Amino acid sequence: MSTVPSFWSPRIAALEPYVPGEQPRIAKLVKLNTNENPFGPSPQVFDAIEWAASEGLERYPDPESVALREAIAARQGLHCSQVFAGNGSDEVLAHAFFAFFQQAEPLLIPDITYSFYRVYAQLYGIACELLPVDEGLRIDIPAMAARAAAGCAGVVIANPNAPTGIGLPLDAIERLLAACRQRVVLVDEAYVDFGGESALPLIDRHPNLLVVQTLSKSRSLAGLRVGFACGQAHLIEALQRVKNSFNSYPLDRLASAGAIAALEDEAWFAHTRHEVMDIREGLTLQLEDLDFEVLPSQANFLFVRHPAHDAAALAAALRARAVLVRHFDRPRIAQYLRISIGTRDQCSALVDALADILG
Numbered sequence: 001m002s003t004v005p006s007f008w009s010p011r012i013a014a015l016e017p018y019v020p021g022e023q024p025r026i027a028k029l030v031k032l033n034t035n036e037n038p039f040g041p042s043p044q045v046f047d048a049i050e051w052a053a054s055e056g057l058e059r060y061p062d063p064e065s066v067a068l069r070e071a072i073a074a075r076q077g078l079h080c081s082q083v084f085a086g087n088g089s090d091e092v093l094a095h096a097f098f099a100f101f102q103q104a105e106p107l108l109i110p111d112i113t114y115s116f117y118r119v120y121a122q123l124y125g126i127a128c129e130l131l132p133v134d135e136g137l138r139i140d141i142p143a144m145a146a147r148a149a150a151g152c153a154g155v156v157i158a159n160p161n162a163p164t165g166i167g168l169p170l171d172a173i174e175r176l177l178a179a180c181r182q183r184v185v186l187v188d189e190a191y192v193d194f195g196g197e198s199a200l201p202l203i204d205r206h207p208n209l210l211v212v213q214t215l216s217k218s219r220s221l222a223g224l225r226v227g228f229a230c231g232q233a234h235l236i237e238a239l240q241r242v243k244n245s246f247n248s249y250p251l252d253r254l255a256s257a258g259a260i261a262a263l264e265d266e267a268w269f270a271h272t273r274h275e276v277m278d279i280r281e282g283l284t285l286q287l288e289d290l291d292f293e294v295l296p297s298q299a300n301f302l303f304v305r306h307p308a309h310d311a312a313a314l315a316a317a318l319r320a321r322a323v324l325v326r327h328f329d330r331p332r333i334a335q336y337l338r339i340s341i342g343t344r345d346q347c348s349a350l351v352d353a354l355a356d357i358l359g
């Protein structure tokens, strides 16, 4: 937009409008661009939603989402007071930024990471200091810990990182927690179930640790919008206060019922996430056969580049063949493509299309 309406707050003018290009309304696409899980949720989710609907929808849902928070807490050996639930982990992250990072010092994030962290920071007027990842796109933990120890508003890390898929061991997280005792270290574990190491067992020992997870990826429930945060009760209370002050909606009755059913179906969870990891390993080898460099991934996507082909051109050529992958026109990663793990058939279609394009 060229002119900004005078009615807008100045900070709104600086926000980039969301371009819904990654969710085109075209049938029969091989859609490997937004890290959805192609296997769908546990069949029990649909029964639970139907049952919840049959109970009636005329009443508001539980403002505290207690049943869902108890279900999450029980799985992790936590208490309900250590769990916060929100409409997707994006909402949880936004509340956490508001609750913890509006401080005098800057918030520390890696320069290559989930792009929404900077959006939330901008939204709430939080200054960010971007710490450079190394040439292998790995987060430099000693540098980050040293910078954190010198004073900061907090640290946000995605583990595994997005869009690289590279995971960090728990001792790296512990190092950050120790360096940043007065502020929150937020670990976004959106992709942790695909081979990463969760920081949830560290919560009892670290009053400054907030772990955020989602049901969008490993539970294949992106359409239901359920995310959660776990941490000691004083952190969860802050999130609850923000949510109440914004008068944000609690999870609706159908989403809560579906999420609980998804959490209970351990067999479906185990089967589908192993399937994703197995397909990921196979696709890695196939892409390497086509001369792609594939970063080691602990997520449901691969971050790849080709030594001889421009990434934007490859993404466009794939799109012309009805295969969607993600290209980021950003410094340092403009030569990479992010490819979500699809079904075996979808991945074969991708490899065939790439073989065709590369000749």
Ligand code: PMP
Pocket: 034, 035, 087, 088, 089, 090, 091, 114, 158, 162, 188, 190, 213, 214, 215, 216, 222, 226, 227
């Ligand atoms: N964190 C990361 C690192 C992500 O990639 C995403 C989704 N793209 C999210 C959080 C948000 O996921 P959701 O709101 O669906 O829970």
